[in-house]
Amino acid sequence: MLKSLRGRIIFIAVILGICGYYIYANGLKLGLDLQGGMHLVVEIDDPDGTLTDEARADAIDRAETVLRTRIDELGVEEPLIQKVGSDRIIVELAGISDENQAKDVIRRAAFLEFKLVRSWVDFAPDLPRIDRVIVATLGADSLSSLGRDVQAPTSSIEELLFGAASEEGDSAAAEEGGAEAGEDAAVDAEGEQAAQDDASEAEEDDAAVLSPFTALLNQGSEDGVYLVAEEDVEAAELFLSIPEVQRAMPRDISLQWGMDPVGLTGRIYRQLYVLNEDAFITGQMLENAVSARDQQFNTPQVQFELSRRGGRRFAEVTGQNVGEFLAIVLDGEVVSAPVIRDRIGARGQIELGGSTLQEASDLALVLRAGALPAPLRIMEERTVGPSLGQDSVDQGRIAGMIGLVLVVLIMCTYYRVAGVLSVFALGVYVVLVLGGLAMFGATLTVPGIAGLILSVGMAVDANVLIFERIREELDAGRAVRTAVEDGFGNALSAIVDANLTTLITALILFQFGTGPVRGFAVTLSIGILASFFTALYVTRSFFFMYLSRKRATDPISI
Amino acid sequence: MRLFGNARYRFIEARRKAYVFSAVVLVIALVSMVANIVLIGSWQNYGVDFTGGSLVQVRFEEAMDAAELRSALGGAQAPPITSIGSEGNEFVIRAPLAEDREVEAVALEIRGQIQGAFPNSDIEVVRTELVGPKIGAELQQKAALAILFSFALTLVYLAIRFEFRFGVAAVIATVHDSLITLGFLALFRVEIALPTVAAILTIIGYSLNDTIVVFDRVRENLNAKGGRREDPVALVNRSINETLPRTVLTSGTTLGVLMALLIFGGAVIRDFTTVLILGVLVGTYSSIFVASPALLEIQRRWGTKDLVEAQRGGPRGPVSGTPPSRRPRKKKRGRKGRRVAGARA
Numbered sequence: 001m002l003k004s005l006r007g008r009i010i011f012i013a014v015i016l017g018i019c020g021y022y023i024y025a026n027g028l029k030l031g032l033d034l035q036g037g038m039h040l041v042v043e044i045d046d047p048d049g050t051l052t053d054e055a056r057a058d059a060i061d062r063a064e065t066v067l068r069t070r071i072d073e074l075g076v077e078e079p080l081i082q083k084v085g086s087d088r089i090i091v092e093l094a095g096i097s098d099e100n101q102a103k104d105v106i107r108r109a110a111f112l113e114f115k116l117v118r119s120w121v122d123f124a125p126d127l128p129r130i131d132r133v134i135v136a137t138l139g140a141d142s143l144s145s146l147g148r149d150v151q152a153p154t155s156s157i158e159e160l161l162f163g164a165a166s167e168e169g170d171s172a173a174a175e176e177g178g179a180e181a182g183e184d185a186a187v188d189a190e191g192e193q194a195a196q197d198d199a200s201e202a203e204e205d206d207a208a209v210l211s212p213f214t215a216l217l218n219q220g221s222e223d224g225v226y227l228v229a230e231e232d233v234e235a236a237e238l239f240l241s242i243p244e245v246q247r248a249m250p251r252d253i254s255l256q257w258g259m260d261p262v263g264l265t266g267r268i269y270r271q272l273y274v275l276n277e278d279a280f281i282t283g284q285m286l287e288n289a290v291s292a293r294d295q296q297f298n299t300p301q302v303q304f305e306l307s308r309r310g311g312r313r314f315a316e317v318t319g320q321n322v323g324e325f326l327a328i329v330l331d332g333e334v335v336s337a338p339v340i341r342d343r344i345g346a347r348g349q350i351e352l353g354g355s356t357l358q359e360a361s362d363l364a365l366v367l368r369a370g371a372l373p374a375p376l377r378i379m380e381e382r383t384v385g386p387s388l389g390q391d392s393v394d395q396g397r398i399a400g401m402i403g404l405v406l407v408v409l410i411m412c413t414y415y416r417v418a419g420v421l422s423v424f425a426l427g428v429y430v431v432l433v434l435g436g437l438a439m440f441g442a443t444l445t446v447p448g449i450a451g452l453i454l455s456v457g458m459a460v461d462a463n464v465l466i467f468e469r470i471r472e473e474l475d476a477g478r479a480v481r482t483a484v485e486d487g488f489g490n491a492l493s494a495i496v497d498a499n500l501t502t503l504i505t506a507l508i509l510f511q512f513g514t515g516p517v518r519g520f521a522v523t524l525s526i527g528i529l530a531s532f533f534t535a536l537y538v539t540r541s542f543f544f545m546y547l548s549r550k551r552a553t554d555p556i557s558i
Numbered sequence: 559m560r561l562f563g564n565a566r567y568r569f570i571e572a573r574r575k576a577y578v579f580s581a582v583v584l585v586i587a588l589v590s591m592v593a594n595i596v597l598i599g600s601w602q603n604y605g606v607d608f609t610g611g612s613l614v615q616v617r618f619e620e621a622m623d624a625a626e627l628r629s630a631l632g633g634a635q636a637p638p639i640t641s642i643g644s645e646g647n648e649f650v651i652r653a654p655l656a657e658d659r660e661v662e663a664v665a666l667e668i669r670g671q672i673q674g675a676f677p678n679s680d681i682e683v684v685r686t687e688l689v690g691p692k693i694g695a696e697l698q699q700k701a702a703l704a705i706l707f708s709f710a711l712t713l714v715y716l717a718i719r720f721e722f723r724f725g726v727a728a729v730i731a732t733v734h735d736s737l738i739t740l741g742f743l744a745l746f747r748v749e750i751a752l753p754t755v756a757a758i759l760t761i762i763g764y765s766l767n768d769t770i771v772v773f774d775r776v777r778e779n780l781n782a783k784g785g786r787r788e789d790p791v792a793l794v795n796r797s798i799n800e801t802l803p804r805t806v807l808t809s810g811t812t813l814g815v816l817m818a819l820l821i822f823g824g825a826v827i828r829d830f831t832t833v834l835i836l837g838v839l840v841g842t843y844s845s846i847f848v849a850s851p852a853l854l855e856i857q858r859r860w861g862t863k864d865l866v867e868a869q870r871g872g873p874r875g876p877v878s879g880t881p882p883s884r885r886p887r888k889k890k891r892g893r894k895g896r897r898v899a900g901a902r903a
Contacts, residue, residue: 403815494770497719513756
């Protein structure tokens with residue numbers, strides 16, 4: 001027995017050494033709820049369900065790669081980017097300081113396009129048709145509920161569409177008049193902007209009768225750019241989102257909003273650009289992008305460099321369109337639309353007037369990392385500030401300490417020397433659990449700490465079961481050594497069954513849980529395995545050690 | 559030191575009182591759930607984890623009046639605000655998911671409103687959670703599945719390790735415990751978050767743990783010499799009494815640890831710990847007063863059927879309720895030989 005005892009002690013020492021090494025080398029990974037950070041679940045945004053399953057799976061694969069590149073560039077330590085299922089990505093960023101920045105970087109599709117700005121003249125002839133379609137689709141009732149001053153139409157939708165009713169002719173005339181008035185004002189001078197506004201406002205009441213969309217559009221000083229008052233933007237977006245309206249749009253033209261609102265004569269407008277439908281260059285031809293400050297105006301900008309093919313194409317198109325405007329479209333919004341002064345080669349820049357340098361460098365980052373195949377939607381977001389995390393660690397530590405002291409006190413008073421032995425075994429247990437957590441790289445979360453403390457209770461239970469059995473055997477008048485042997489033997493089945501059922505629960509939790517609950521399941525599982533080993537091997541070895549110093553007839557303290 | 563050393567309590571004889579007690583508690587539990595359906599539209603107070611929505615936890619530099627905060631956030635229309643922690647400077651604001659609104663916009667709005675209302679005080683947003691409705695629905699489903707699976711698997715496990723009736727009795731006790739816990743959650747409208755589900759599952763594990771220790775002793779006594787001839791009531795009573803010191807000590811220790819967690823563990827896990835404490839109490843009670851009587855009732859009611867099956871050599875060979883003389887005892891003792899030998903006094 002002595003020889004096997006030495007073997008046992010060595011084995012325990014080796015295991016403790018291994019655990020100690022892992023704790024020292026890997027450290028304990030704290031969950032986001034303990035060290036602060038952000039947990040995001042994103043999904044491909046596909047509200048209409050137009051993507052096929054394969055397309056979605058492909059998109060999520062590519063999105064994962066893009067996100068990885070972006071987050072690497074963001075400089076977050078040990079980020080977790082994980083694909084779950086076929087359409088989701090989990091992103092965990094520990095200890096980030098600005099969650100909104102991170103979110104923008106993750107979510108921005110960064111789909112960059114260069115498009116030529118068209119003239120009003122190319123689009124104006126289609127406006128009456130678009131208006132008619134809007135009225136026909138929405139009906140006068142919903143239009144008036146939008147705050148539009150639409151008179152109840154006396155004509156049917158068919159009449160409206162086929163131009164049979166007289167009102168239609170009138171309103172078309174009125175609307176044309178409005179457009180002309182606007183054009184005149186624009187042609188005159190920029191200083192007469194106010195006059196133009198007044199003119200279009202004067203026309204608004206008439207024009208709104210049956211041209212709800214045209215009534216919202218004001219022509220500014222730049223050809224191809226409509227101005228829509230800020231309060232009308234919502235209505236205009238609604239009109240444009242109607243599928244019938246999208247079908248009624250001219251085939252080679254797309255309308256796209258400007259990114260930032262502009263202020264003119266005391267009112268705030270959003271720009272609505274008339275653009276070529278097709279982009280002649282997209283972000284895929286981008287080679288590099290860096291943020292910089294404009295030398296002249298000190299405003300932030302993103303300087304980019306195109307690939308050779310992209311550069312050739314860029315030079316060709318800009319060469320043919322000197323004097324035209326070039327719209328730089330990011331994720332469907334026009335960032336800027338500078339005039340083409342000359343043929344441009346492979347380099348260019350995007351001016352970001354109203355942004356900070358930080359935003360410019362974020363934009364450069366996402367442009368470098370490439371565009372997402374589809375926009376992403378945030379399904380779940382959890383952020384924990386670092387201070388709350390620190391509080392949780394402190395509180396968990398205090399609660400754990402007090403809990404442990406309590407257990408030690410109870411065990412030592414109730415079982416005397418045997419209790420002390422079990423306390424040592426409990427010490428081994430704690431090292432084992434921490435080592436196990438470090439070894440598997442499991443993260444410690446708040447529920448995880450609770451699971452840990454709970455499993456201490458379970459570890460004690462195993463010892464209690466054994467000691468009670470030993471006491472029973474001693475009561476039955478058995479010799480000390482036999483009593484100890486049988487005590488361990490008899491308690492075995494209860495310990496095995498109790499621990500295994502709890503392990504089953506823990507595994508189910510792991511299977512179905514997410515985030516913090518998973519952390520709980522992992523710590524609980526490791527705790528159960530460790531308590532198994534401690535109770536049946538470590539406590540037993542300590543008992544042998546204790547017995548080996550006694551004669552067989554000596555009573556034991558239990 | 560020794561507690562309940564040679565206890566001879568007649569637990570089984572007191573089972574009718576226990577039945578009444580359990581029934582009353584279960585009725586209260588069910589009534590709370592139904593009342594919740596009527597009053598708040600859902601049988602439990604699901605948190606944003608399950609309904610979708612946003613949660614913002616803010617910390618002020620100094621103590622802040624909850625009413626003041628509420629009026630800053632829109633008075634009567636304000637989202638639910640809970641003060642947490644003991645210093646009165648931390649609040650959790652929950653905004654359930656309004657229709658047609660981006661969750662993110664809601665969270666942003668709350669932040670904006672607070673910062674707008676108290677421009678001078680130092681506010682720190684220490685935690686935000688934002689769960690889309692789709693995720694919330696999935697989590698509800700997963701939680702239900704997790705609980706059902708754990709019932710099924712433990713039933714199978716116990717049927718293999720013990721006998722089928724032990725498994726059934728243990729599951730009855732566990733369902734009893736889960737219902738009481740859920741009733742408690744419903745009664746006090748404790749918010750159901752993800753950790754709460756973890757707590758419920760832990761309770762299931764703990765309750766089983768307790769029941770198994772008692773059943774293990776019943777199994778052992780049953781398989782000991784003359785065990786099958788002993789009066790079942792007396793045998794179960796003896797088993798409970800023999801394991802009583804362990805039951806009390808373990809429950810006591812676990813409760814002590816949980817109390818430490820409750821008092822010092824911080825506000826985030828307070829609900830979690832409360833549920834666990836309740837679960838330990840109920841689990842200990844049910845292992846003695848629900849699981850053990852259930853075992854006897856099952857045998858009394860379906861014992862003869864088992865006998866018929868045993869005679870036919872049915873699949874449930876070693877199911878008990880069978881008179882000892884007709885059992886293939888040798889085989890049985892062979893399987894558990896070591897334990898039986900150890901228990902021979």
